[in-house]
Amino acid sequence: MAQTDTVTRILDTAEVLFAERGFAETSLRNITSKAKVNLAAVNYHFGSKKSLIQAVFARYLDPFSERFHAALDSVEQQYAGRQVPLEVLLEVMARTVLEVPAERNSLRTFMRLLGLAYTQGQGHMRRYIREHYGTVFSRFAELLKLATPDLPDNERFWRLHFMLGSVIFTFSGLDALRDIEEAEYGHHTTVRELIQHMRPVVVAAMAAPLPASLGDGEAVTQAAS
Amino acid sequence: MAQTDTVTRILDTAEVLFAERGFAETSLRNITSKAKVNLAAVNYHFGSKKSLIQAVFARYLDPFSERFHAALDSVEQQYAGRQVPLEVLLEVMARTVLEVPAERNSLRTFMRLLGLAYTQGQGHMRRYIREHYGTVFSRFAELLKLATPDLPDNERFWRLHFMLGSVIFTFSGLDALRDIEEAEYGHHTTVRELIQHMRPVVVAAMAAPLPASLGDGEAVTQAAS
Amino acid sequence: MAQTDTVTRILDTAEVLFAERGFAETSLRNITSKAKVNLAAVNYHFGSKKSLIQAVFARYLDPFSERFHAALDSVEQQYAGRQVPLEVLLEVMARTVLEVPAERNSLRTFMRLLGLAYTQGQGHMRRYIREHYGTVFSRFAELLKLATPDLPDNERFWRLHFMLGSVIFTFSGLDALRDIEEAEYGHHTTVRELIQHMRPVVVAAMAAPLPASLGDGEAVTQAAS
């Protein structure tokens, strides 16, 4: 009880502060003083700041990974060997993402964290995520490949990450964007609606025509590395 | 001369290190020792670390802003009041982005920095960028509106940010993504090629059909905040 | 049983680590984790780190003290009031030292611990040793005095500690010295042989002529404290 309390309080506080300000900008003292636990408790329960960061991720990604596997199982069974359409795949992913953090503000936090994992943490987070969640990601990528058989592998790879970028960027900056939206257009979009907005865009993006053969003269002319 | 030298050496080193490891993870000692200048030189020449970061950005964004204005002038003149097509707008932007940093590895650096500005820096960077470069962005947004007259304002707003997310996220995680790409497909994509890949995707995304009227029952069922 | 086990495991582990790295450099965590016992067990069973250190010593010195007393009883009886020769006294001491730690590597450990007691531990160890083992040491010193009647007390005091220094230093650095010996001369000296080497040296040292009257001009000229 006391232990669960401390560990949970640390994780709850850490995920909020990490999401707000990044890993390096959040000190253990920030976390422990806000969580009202002893500074040494982090090292006692988690071993190091690095491990705390990973634990914060695991609390989201472990259930996500499990549910996503289950959802893919279910949809594969449903399609019984036939190709699962792109729309369905995206729908499954969206639903799973939304299921995981049913409470409070945690979808935004989850997305911010995912974004941080890509843009901060000199590799150790990326390595951790690949090691622990690479399987489910690969499985999704495999199904995506079947759903878009005409797309070259390389092209699909980049489009997948364009899509991920859209989603993560949008959700992780959601508050700011909603503020602007409200000031500019007097409209407030719910997360649910936002996902409705995203769907056709993502589908169209994945289905876009291939780029003109690269290096064509009429295009961009100067470039670097 | 000696002063210019020092200032330039600091900026050159700082932009590389910032792009590699982020702002918080790069100390002034890292910068000054690598640049072989005195530690106090940063505070002497720039006043503070924050101001150094802004100076690093200004060195890219000032010429970019200027050229982008000029390019938009030119394209508006060319189309003489008629609507500038979406593809052309995107082409202009891409070309300007590529023109700015003609040397070395600085396109990647520029892109990484843009990503960092959004994902790191507790607001002071975003504020700085909006204040200094908001005008040219608004002008582009205005032309974008003319180029997509059928899109509701609200829809365009979100799609613009989906697009921004794709671009910024992709570039700010570029090294990681290229590592994966190389490991997975044995292919190395240059920034120039990547922009070629982005173009049709972005165009398709902006031109995607509007979503089915929101709130339709068959869609996502659970949601958060 | 379980308790005895725990106490013994702690002592076994502690003596090795203390001997290897000193007291301050060995944490209770080092000890308890290597001994696979609970961290709190040390404070539970011994009260404090200080007391653990003393317990480690007692495990060697209690039997040593007892045996040494017995051996001196026996030799005094044998010489029935007559002066016990220096060589015999040294032989008795050497034999007793060797008898105590019949197992494993513990002679070296014992010696290292003795050295540490002198060079580390801010007095509390020295006090403990004097209080608990002062009697047997005094008895030996008394016999030594009888065996070297021509030596001024003061001189004998210092020579005794020169001798102790040789022995403890040599044995506590034994591994390093044997490594050098082997590399340099291709020869490996056993502890038993080493004691044979020591004997004439120690005897000669104790029997050395007295120093020229101190302060004689021809000698050292500058000095401090």
Added chain:
Amino acid sequence: MAQTDTVTRILDTAEVLFAERGFAETSLRNITSKAKVNLAAVNYHFGSKKSLIQAVFARYLDPFSERFHAALDSVEQQYAGRQVPLEVLLEVMARTVLEVPAERNSLRTFMRLLGLAYTQGQGHMRRYIREHYGTVFSRFAELLKLATPDLPDNERFWRLHFMLGSVIFTFSGLDALRDIEEAEYGHHTTVRELIQHMRPVVVAAMAAPLPASLGDGEAVTQAAS
């Protein structure tokens, strides 16, 4: 001036505290607060605690090494190829040791530090000393060999270390020993006098008869490792 002041104050304070309580037991806060300098000054001027320890040693050993070389030069020249007698060699060493720290309490400190270097510091100090001062030591060992031509190399090796043990052990436990001496005999021996005491003992020890052929039955019977 300000710099010299700070660096010197740190070194002066550090050497006293290190000598009194050892390296691990002396914190940088102990040193800097006693020296009335900023805590960060140690890392600024020395880089790390380890380097500070080495700097403390270097301040003694660099001049010692230089003077010892010079003294050996001089004595070799004086004996012009003939064998330098053992007594002279020891006299030269003793004199050099005494010359180095002409001021205050620093001879005792020097000796305590030498003792610590051997008994504490998991090798990094020994390595440092060997690297920086190995040459002069080897030179002395070489002359020692010439001075004791009848001694087997192996025997000389051990006797040299017996002697080292006496000296280092005595000096590193000096305070404790002097306490005992004063309590027991009401006499206080200066370092200078102590060296006078040591001389005939060391000479006798080096000149002791060779041990009876090893393995003789009448000797020690049990042994360890």
Added chain:
DNA sequence: TATGAATGAGCGTTCATTCAT
């Protein structure tokens, strides 16, 4: 104009010890 020295604040981590069970 430029820099070596210095500083106060804060960092992540480890420590021996205590407490509640």
Added chain:
DNA sequence: AATGAATGAACGCTCATTCAT
């Protein structure tokens, strides 16, 4: 009798910044 949890203090070190010259 024994232990997981927790704690306050202290550790070595690095930080951006300031100061005196």
